[in-house]
């Protein structure tokens with residue numbers, strides 16, 4: 001497909017600008033050039049170009065997108081509508097706070113809801129992704145010990161069922177990562193935990209539900225043991241759509257956590273789009289939160305910025321990804337407390353229903369009820385037929401279903417990770433199961449058909465490593 005520059009024809013225009021009512025200003029050569037190098041196309045050329053491009057992609061509005069760990073759920077259009085209101089899209093981050101009270105009210109109201117949902121005491125909405133939230137939360141832990149003059153706490157414990165960003169964030173913060181294996185039921189191995197606890201432990205990060213989709217059953221015991229040696233507990237709350245309205249990390253004994261607004265509330269996660277990873281903490285860490293915090297001034301009746309000299313500093317330019325916050329607030333307000341509780345119930349029900357429909361052909365690593373997502377292993381199918389997890393995933397594309405996450409988590413061989421999400425209908429789950437079970441049959445009868453999939457996509461099987469490392473972005 002040609003780029004806009006390749007179809008450009010001198011003199012064509014897609015819009016007509018009104019005559020300016022201010023004097024013309026000529027940019028100096030060298031700044032952007034006398035005439036910016038922009039493609040010149042007509043309106044139909046422009047519309048057709050982008051429509052053709054959009055048809056080459058698969059999005060949450062096209063069909064089921066059960067990409068485990070990413071929560072690619074259908075996003076209600078009312079959330080997009082709210083984020084597109086001119087009062088929100090036209091606000092400038094350098095605007096004076098007295099001229100941006102509405103936007104500050106959005107951040108403050110959302111903060112209050114997130115604190116209620118999490119059971120925490122204080123929050124920042126600055127981080128722009130889940131991993132960015134992890135980094136910020138761990139910096140709070142670091143600052144806490146530094147302020148106490150406790151420099152020996154250099155270790156962060158991370159179970160092997162944690163999301164991959166957890167150990168990476170700990171390393172970025174200068175901690176040493178101590179990995180502990182899972183037990184037979186894919187929870188934290190309590191014996192292994194005991195072995196690594198000591199006064200050099202700064203804290204433990206727990207992804208809950210973990211990357212296998214299981215709720216950590218020993219959570220109270222774990223937090224008691226880590227606190228007993230003086231460590232702090234970090235909750236990776238990116239999977240909150242499994243527990244919101246049911247249980248709160250603050251009540252479970254965690255000291256700090258992050259949310260993924262772009263997974264739990266609105267805004268789909270995958271594809272590198274905008275994110276928001278607020279960090280909430282208990283009172284003992286609140287002075288270290290990034291500057292500035294937004295507070296309501298009762299005497300003057302407005303929102304103000306508050307600075308703490310113990311703060312870890314700013315973690316992003318300005319205040320974070322504002323439009324993602326507006327969408328999250330719209331989602332929370334439109335569902336209400338009871339609606340959020342129902343959403344997490346359906347997320348868990350949907351995952352268990354789909355698991356039950358396919359588990360005869362695609363076994364799960366542990367015979368347990370899952371939370372909002374589950375992992376199947378295709379190791380046996382590969383041994384029997386040569387058909388891999390990748391081949392089944394590619395075949396789903398031919399059936400109008402986005403592939404689940406492949407080869408993750410690493411502790412399961414030939415893994416496919418499904419997260420149907422709460423917005424998928426029962427019929428849609430049954431369709432995914434029907435296709436998966438049919439593919440299992442085809443894999444045995446005609447493996448080459450599955451191995452050569454997809455047959456309908458514009459691009460079939462790119463060299464994924466080269467595509468990621470040396471992408472060809474034009475032509």
Ligand SMILES: Cc1ncc(COP(=O)(O)O)c(C=O)c1O
Pocket residue numbers: 069070129130131132163165207236238239260269275277
């Ligand atoms: C459990 C968990 N933790 C952390 C992250 C990282 O979030 P992000 O990709 O926004 O950095 C994710 C992302 O999917 C996740 O699922």
